[in-house]
Amino acid sequence: MSYIAITMHAGAHQTDLLIAQLSEVGYEGFEEQAAALVGYIPETDFDEAVLQEILQPYGVAYTKETILPANWNAVWESNFQPVQVDDFCGIRAAFHPPFSPQPAYEIVITPKMSFGTGHHATTSSMIKLMESIGFEGKKVFDFGTGTGILAILAEMMGAATADAIDYDEWAVNNTLENIEANKMSTVKVWQADRLDAITEKYDILLANINCNILLQFMGDMRGLVQPGGKLLLSGILTTDETKITVAAASHGFVPERKIEKDNWLALQFGVPVA
Secondary structure, eight states, X not given: OOEEEEEEOOOHHHHHHHHHHHHTTTOOEEEEOSSOEEEEEEGGGOOHHHHHHHXXXXXXXXXXXXXXXXXXXXXXXXXXXXXXXXXXXXXXXXXXXXXXXXXXXXXXXXXXXXSOOSOSHHHHHHHHHHHTSOOTTOEEEEEXXXXXXXXXXXXXXXXXXXXXXXXXXXXXXXXXXXXHHTTOSSEEEEEOSOSTTOOOOEEEEEEESOHHHHHHTHHHHHHHEEEEEEEEEEEEEGGGHHHHHHHHHHTTOEEEEEEEETTEEEEEEEOOOO
């Protein structure tokens, strides 16, 4: 599958809003550069009129490039840098040397198109929420897994099982590669775009997606989390906090903690024990 890379000459104050809007129209990955934002979308999903409609109010110019599958690794390897979340978790590619000093957990990923390399505030904030939760022996579900980072970290932290889904075949294949690279044994991933066929109950549900998807599936997510369990959400702009917390409360979730970074939120909710 070929992708379109859109390089937008946007200021730092515009980046978060553009990522949020473009995520809702099919853009699957982003790279934040010093004076630009690069968005990636499958060529079959690209609509230039939609892009222009989004960019016009910001006065942002752009260039576009078609990236063939054979060239994708070269694109990412030339830009991908290791990222570390405090001394808790480090994320690097196989062509990078190990972290020194070593964080508590080190994840090696193949830097392909899938969203969730740890660089964006949404992923790093989810990792920080995970740091304060006990995963030992827990059943974990990762909704919209991207690169599989969160599910892999859950197993590293002692989860008994870590099930993961993504609607995108590219993301599922990338997660399978990352499971193998990190020698994981309990992470299972499959392609799906809905939750109503899942009958398992989980102790911890992770969802780093966009706000509209979180709102759409809030009730389904509640059905997957057992009493005493946790729901961790990200992909939420600070301006959408009220919408998410109200929707979560309407399904019985109780707010417990939040992390804010670069105008993005990661929220933790609990499910009361009956």
